[in-house]
Amino acid sequence: MQNIIFGLVSGSILALAAVGFSMIRQTEGFINIAHGQMLTVGAFLGFIFVNSLGLNVFVAGLLAMVAVGFLGVILSVIVFEPVVGNGALAQLFTSIGLAYVLYGLIRVIFGAKVQFYPNLFGRRFDFATFNVTMGELVIIGLAGLSTLGLHLFLTRTRLGTWIRATASNPELARLRGIPVRRVSMSVWFVASALAGLAGVMLGVIGNVNSELGWSQILMVLAAAVLGGLGSIYGVLASGLLLGLVMDLSALIIPSTWRLVVAFVVLVMVLVFRPQGLFARAERKEAA
Amino acid sequence: MSLLEIADVTKAFGGLVAVREVSMSVEEGSIVAVIGPNGAGKTSLFNVVTGFGSPTSGTIRFDGEDVSGLEPWQVARRGLVRTFQTPVGFPALSVWENLMVAGTNPEAESLLAALRRTWGASEREVRGRARQLLEDLRLWDARDSIISDLPPGDVKLTDFARQLMFEPKMLLLDEPASGVDPSAIGRLAGLIRQVRDQGVTVLVIDHNIGFVLGIADIVHVMALGEIIASGTPEAIIHDPQVVEIYLGRAR
């Protein structure tokens, strides 16, 4: 039971991070390695807001989210837009370059120290066989709320509908006169903001350090592939599932193997179900 | 003797049946055409015959051997070679290299041969053939151009030349006339006949009816995954069913 709680927490965070990654992959058409660093930026911003400015953690989280969202939009315009015509390889490596720039800058500004958020949610609920902290409950709740919010945004607003249309068929969306640039910018904002939120959450339950982004991007990639790169809901589900699998596996094997478990699951899925766990459409063989 | 024997071949994608119980045979040394509107299942049939996806049911025999379900490269090594609708070939290689790749055998292009540099004899032999073919097709001056720099007509010719370099027993041409300048269609038809006269059996799919009827010995008409008529070009033009379903609509 305790492991289920842990799994739900890390799964929720992973799902938030992965869904943004997947939105960018779909509408912009490339794998954004720098997405992981957006989590680190979010975690550090939240930490500063709470620790140095003494803000309430919810306010800090919201501010960090918005700030990372805008950072994403700015970076997309100055870094990614100019290389759109240079092909997928150029975009991928631009994102790796950006990841290194962000990583280096974070280390220059914050150093390589591991830092901790103050204990914000002191209350702990003890049950017969497990316990859960207030912080964990808040994270699960917030992740659920954000997912619901994202769902409503994607299905109930015109912009959301455009985003979904662009995600499922960018070519067609362009032809149908959907304002591509506006869609692109809002995707960058939403995706980065979710990454920022996930970063703050990671900081709250664990710690804040400059390596956060690199370790998370691997998990995000795994979750995104598991869900079938294309499907937004598939990725949400697989993020949650991956978190659960990793923390439940700790019951059987030492928890230091959790990343290995995640990747073994990933490789098995790729081999036996290359279109992902939740994607319906078959990937066509190129011929 | 029939070189290619297609018996009751069906190809379904999920619930969608692209090819339904198609049977046909291609006599050695003939030019056979399959015509039909877009979506009739011509390319699906081609794919199944050449190993790009195995048939849902039915068998394909080539040169007396069952080839259904083999890998594309296995089918090709038995002498059955196809072209593709978009003739890009190997875009980063020159015309010359495109032909050389096609003409080289597996031993000469293995990693081991590269390390031991034992590919010299093979290269000399292939080089001679490539030169001959390029001169025949008037591509010699373009030999060092990268495919992605060539005008579309030359790309199409290179495509043709590359597949011929493989020295197939039978060539499957997927829409050879599409995108070809109308004035060059006659030359293309001449080339295909010339290839046949050198002993290569040809199966061609196209929807340019004039072009197809001009070169084929036998024509099969496909619609909605099935063969609805077969015969000589003369018979096909006058088949009332064909006129109604296909030619009628075209006019």
Added chain:
Amino acid sequence: MTGLLLFFVGVLTLAGIYAILAMILNLEAGWAGMWDLGLVGSVAVGAYTYTILTQTKFDDVVIHPELPIWIGMLGAAVAAAVFASVIGLPTLRVRGEYFLITTLAFAEVIRQVAVNTQSLTRGTIGFSELARPLESVFPGTANRIVLLVIVWLGVALVYLLMRRIAHSPYGRLLRGFRDNDPVARSLGKATNHHRLQTYVFAAALYGLTAPMYLWYLRSVTPHLFAPDITFVTWTALVIGGIASKRGPVIGAVVLLVLTESVSLAQGSANLAVILASMRFVVLGLLLILVMRFRPNGLANERSAFASASQRGES
């Protein structure tokens, strides 16, 4: 002054090692079209195999046969190749981005295994004070220059090997099916076989390169095998020009000289941390700028393979 000289000897040694890695990656990714983001996995397998076979300092490891260096290198190549054939079979079934992610994941699995199998790898502590070749003949500072020479001999050898491959029918076939697999298969080419063969061959070469990296560092820990090596190698390759012949070497030297020179500026310990971090910023900026203004890199495939029809014509 000798400090500065030694500094550059070190930078050039490292640049040589990355030049070798980038040339191998160029074979795998530039010519055969396999975008491998897990090359560090093969380096790690090679490095651990070499260390376990040859090290003489630690006897708390389950096996320590203390074999000569050359057997260690051979073992590194073989082990990396064996791993690659096991990994390659499932991995090569997937294409494009899926291949990229799977290889990245496999490399990370290998690193995690190294962390967790303490009895074999000494876990996060790893091995230190590893021996260098010819250390008894050229002790101390002279040995660093010996290492530089050995590494650049390696660069020359691998360059000649790659040139041999580039102009062979095998290299030509790789560059062909890289862009159009169906056409290659329709010409009787067993492309999956060639891919696996190339993948395994590249892994063996990565494994063989790993000992040189260890001679340079003198230690092995799992931390070394984070994706950084992979990304730096890729950066060197794309800066130099993917699919060209000289590009990987040019790219590695330019990249390493630029990033390592950052640490030339000396100062307080605090400054040292900042400078170390600035290396990543320089690396990233370089990558972004090259992708933006010269996406094909400094050298390119077109000029490397111009007028193939004249070659060997006699």
